[in-house]
Amino acid sequence: MLTAWENFYVIVGSSAAALTGLQFVVIALVADARRKSSSREIAAFGTPTIVHFCAVLLISTILSAPWPLLSYGGIALACCGITGSGYGLLIVRRARRQTGYKPVLEDWLFHAIFPLIAYIALFICGILLSHNSAIILFITAGVALLLLFIGIHNAWDAVIYIAVERYQAPAAPADKNQGASA
Numbered sequence: 001m002l003t004a005w006e007n008f009y010v011i012v013g014s015s016a017a018a019l020t021g022l023q024f025v026v027i028a029l030v031a032d033a034r035r036k037s038s039s040r041e042i043a044a045f046g047t048p049t050i051v052h053f054c055a056v057l058l059i060s061t062i063l064s065a066p067w068p069l070l071s072y073g074g075i076a077l078a079c080c081g082i083t084g085s086g087y088g089l090l091i092v093r094r095a096r097r098q099t100g101y102k103p104v105l106e107d108w109l110f111h112a113i114f115p116l117i118a119y120i121a122l123f124i125c126g127i128l129l130s131h132n133s134a135i136i137l138f139i140t141a142g143v144a145l146l147l148l149f150i151g152i153h154n155a156w157d158a159v160i161y162i163a164v165e166r167y168q169a170p171a172a173p174a175d176k177n178q179g180a181s182a
Contacts, residue, residue, distance in 0.1 A: 006064060012144050013060025019151060020053040040098035045111060046158065048091050052115060052151040055084055059122070059144045063137075074129030077140065081123025088116040110153050118146045 058080055067073045092112045095103055103111065125140045 008141060009060035009064045009144075012141075012148060013057050013064070016053045016056035016060065016148055016151070019148070019155065020050055020057070022155065040094065041100040044091060044094035044098045045101070045107075045154070048087075048111060048115065049151050049154040049158070051084075051087060052147045052154075055080060055119075055122075056144050056148045056151070059140065059147075063140065069130070070133055071130040074126045076126070077129060078123050078126025081119050081121070081126050084119030085116060085123060088112065088119055091115070107157075110150055110157070114146065114150050118143050118150070 059077065062073055062076045062080070065073065095107070095111060121139065122143045125136050125143065129136050129140075
């Protein structure tokens with residue numbers, strides 16, 4: 001049953017691996033920015049993106065492995081799901097404790113709520129994989145794509161934040177004589 005999903009997970013896993021490398025470039029840009037980020041900001045908003053990409057790579061690897069029984073792959077997925085859920089709760093705590101950036105609704109959705117939904121769904125999929133594998137494999141694929149898209153969104157958001165907020169040139173002081181000639 002997993003053989004039919006091989007190409008899907010090769011594509012998704014490869015994408016996650018490549019995007020993990022690109023996120024390292026984003027973190028390098030953050031480190032080079034004029035106003036330095038604290039390790040709390042990076043732990044709350046940068047590191048989770050890497051974790052989500054790596055989770056997609058791990059899901060792809062698990063579902064591409066030649067398991068003797070489908071339930072073994074399910075156990076591995078359930079372990080990833082419960083670990084990811086715990087990590088998701090840790091991220092919520094980190095986002096609340098950092099002081100360098102005030103998260104807005106979109107940040108809470110993409111850094112906390114959507115990842116938690118994905119990891120909880122992955123846990124449930126792992127438990128149910130051997131019971132109704134056809135439907136569960138589609139849901140697991142959706143979870144992998146959701147985590148991939150969350151990572152893409154968060155990496156893009158970080159790049160935009162750096163470009164707009166960090167590298168914006170300081171405004172030139174107003175010419176004092178300009179108002180006098182009018």
